[in-house]
Amino acid sequence: MAGWRVIQLGSDMPIPDLAQAVEFYQPDLLALSVSLHTQLVTLTETIQAVRCGQRGAVVKILVGGRALADATDLAQKLGADGYAADRMRPLLWETHWPG
Numbered sequence: 542m543a544g545w546r547v548i549q550l551g552s553d554m555p556i557p558d559l560a561q562a563v564e565f566y567q568p569d570l571l572a573l574s575v576s577l578h579t580q581l582v583t584l585t586e587t588i589q590a591v592r593c594g595q596r597g598a599v600v601k602i603l604v605g606g607r608a609l610a611d612a613t614d615l616a617q618k619l620g621a622d623g624y625a626a627d628r629m630r631p632l633l634w635e636t637h638w639p640g
Contacts, residue, residue, distance in 0.1 A: 545570075556583070560590040563600055572625070574606035581608055581619070588620040 550562055563571060571591060575584050584604065591597055604616045605625040616624035 556587050556590045559587060560594050563591050563596055564594050567596060568600055570601045570603060572603045572605070573621075574604070575608040576606050578608050581615075584608075585619050592620060 548562075548566055548568070550559060554562070573584060573587060575581060588602055588604075591600065591602065601623070602621045603623045603625055604619065604621040605627070609615055609624060610626065613624045613626070
């Protein structure tokens with residue numbers, strides 16, 4: 542992926558485990574995707590859990606997926622740094638890619 546080190550954690554990872562993985566791997570970017578509107582509550586909880594960790598202020602969070610397709614402005618309201626309609630078109634707000 543164009544020089545990126547990618548670690549896929551899976552789609553069913555418990556929120557505390559994901560937050561711990563962010564602390565352990567120390568990523569520059571965390572990408573999260575949700576397909577269903579019913580998953581937006583879990584997405585919000587996940588973002589909050591990551592933000593509460595030591596790397597919470599440093600890691601950039603990019604969200605996408607079908608549940609956000611009709612409300613791209615919702616990403617920022619949920620606490621994410623940006624939205625991506627697909628893996629090729631990230632739209633970031635006030636975010637600079639690391640390095």
